[in-house]
Amino acid sequence: MTTDQIPVSESPPTPLYITGWGVLSPLGDGAREFSEAVVQGRSGLVDVSGMFDEELPGDKAFALPEFQVRTYLGRKGTSFFDRSTSLALIASDHALKDTGLEVTDDNRDQVGLVLGTTTGSIKSTSDYSRETLTQQRPYLVNPVLFPNTVMNCAAGQAAIWHRLKGVNATIAGGQLAGLTALRYASRTLRWGDAEALLVGAVEEFSPHTAWATHLAADAATAGEAAVVFVVESGEPTAAARRRPDAEILAVELTTADPEQGAEAVTAAYARCIDRALRTAGVTADELWAVAPGSTGPGDPEEAALDGALGTASPTRLRVKELAGECHAAAGALQIAAVLAHHRGAPALDGRPALITSATREGAFGAAVIRGWHRDETDNGS
């Protein structure tokens, strides 16, 4: 054993809590609507044939065909926002209204954002790139739209909108974006870089994402969503005497190489799940739910879950069936689905749930959270 492997005696890590959340998805506008839809198992699949001039792979998708940013935020300052930015802004607005955290001049430099993405707004980027090919001169692009091509556009605009001057991180994680953002945020809070963070992920629906999903993801149907959680370290939550929506018990990540074969990948994922459960101090038997990113048996994520759970049989929450393939927002939707069930169910108070996600390239994550219900008198309910 090397000296680095000798466990250092440490005080238990600062507890971290979700104290409010916001979502904008075809399943609901805000945490309450979304929770009702998830608990009832409603589908977000709608007719999208009139949304764009471009041809789509299908007439239906998990999108918001009527969505217009000005309905929510007004016209002033919003006309150049792309769809990702708009969705993220609104979800973060919902989250701030759902929490007891108040952002004032006294704390705004200690409040920040950690936002997950796949490649930012691929529509903004690809449309911009297209202009360089189709304009009479390749440089005749619109300078005002240039910031929309960078992946941190949504986080930067959300910081401006809500005047959040703390850490402002964008995590390109694809399927793993939600869990990676949560892990990044956990370290950031415990390291003392921030007191509270808006943590989430966004994915927009566009002809680009619809076709990319159809062509590259086994003909899955694309969706869109933005989900944002307010995450705070223990002390502010205790001081405000608010009951949190959830405690974040563990977020663990790993990487496996698919070239090594499905068995090796499955074993690596299973070890990551074990580590998350051990860190959380939770056994598989105690889990009331598992919210996987996978859509069914046959992939290493599902096989790893079968192995790690053994004889335990927690409820499988498959929000992808209701919300579609939302890529970067998928993991955050899985967490939100767990919270959705807790929100109106005191019987589930304090019970832990497991969330897992994997990318095609072999990145994997497992998180354990335990949630509580909301009363009518609690914040934002």
Place this chain on the structure above:
Amino acid sequence: MRRRVVITGLGPVSSIGIGAESFAAALQQGSSGISPIASFDAAGFPHRMAGEVPAFEPKDILQVLDPQQWGRTSLFAAAAARLAAQDSGIDPAELARSRAGSSIGTTSGESQVIEKLTAQWVDGGLRDLDPALVRQTPASRLATAVNRELGLTGDAITLSTACSASNYALGYAYAAIATNEADYMLAGGADSVCRWAHAGFYRLGALTEHICTPFDRDRSGILTGEGGAALFLETLESAERRGARIYAEVLGYGLNCDANHMVAPDADSIAECMRRAHRKAGIDASQVDYICAHGTGTPANDAMETRAVMDVFGETPPPISSIKSMLGHTMGAASGFGAIASALGIANQFIPPTINFTTPDPQMPAIDPVPNVARPARLRVVQNNGFAFGGNNAITILGEVA
């Protein structure tokens, strides 16, 4: 208890040199990596120079990844990480067995892949996109490529906080080791030159024509650049135990957001980020011997950066130079190259110059940009600046191991 974290391996894949030795020599000599654009047809653009890396041959460096399966930016990241791991002298099998991961910054991810797909869209339609290329687009692949190349089983985090992303990544890696959640980390950033960024910066009026001249009175903008930058991090104890060469210690970092404007820098907020970095690193401004500038060479950036420096350091700030004069603006890799240059400066006792410098700016008389020629100097503490669109400021502090 926080563990001390040091840099023991460097992996620059840059326009002025590939590998720590050739990069260090180029910094000492004040080489320029700027050349006529070859990665896309720039004929229709009024400005046609950039800091490309034509010498980059992925297959010469990579041992695991198949270059056909990955986009150029992932290959930059993985190659830089491979070089950094080799430079550290760590046993590759030991590294793969350990608690090790990566955090990689980027601005535009697989921009060249996206541009190829856009061309397919223009030529045919969205239904004609090549699925294999579509699968190469997620920016998360950058860090995954690093882990796959080195067989790492830990975190693979791609931070896309634009042009300060490498400093975000370095801060994350440092904290991961300091808190005993990882024993080795590869941190840095990667980006590729692309047409849309060239066009966008031109239309913003931020793109210069031939050479980039930071802090010069007549500076007129950036040149886009590319490359991969990676640093190998471990605990001081582990480095000493295996007798590794230590370039520098990571003392801390500071992050904040202007929350004010997407593209215009904010001097007060940048100054606050500097103070935050100093506080976190446990140093006073007076201890900083050199500032590796964000120094893009736009009139606005260099003026605001100078204002912030004067605000924090007073009338006689330490020397501040911009390696973007040599590399162009390598976007998400920029502060990674800055960190490598800072580590080399500490280890080899020199300050990299700001090349192409001719005329001091009368608006910034206190600025010593280390004009044109590298300067011998003992550097105990170095501040490495990174700023970005979105008001994302990130500053890392490196130091001599004391």
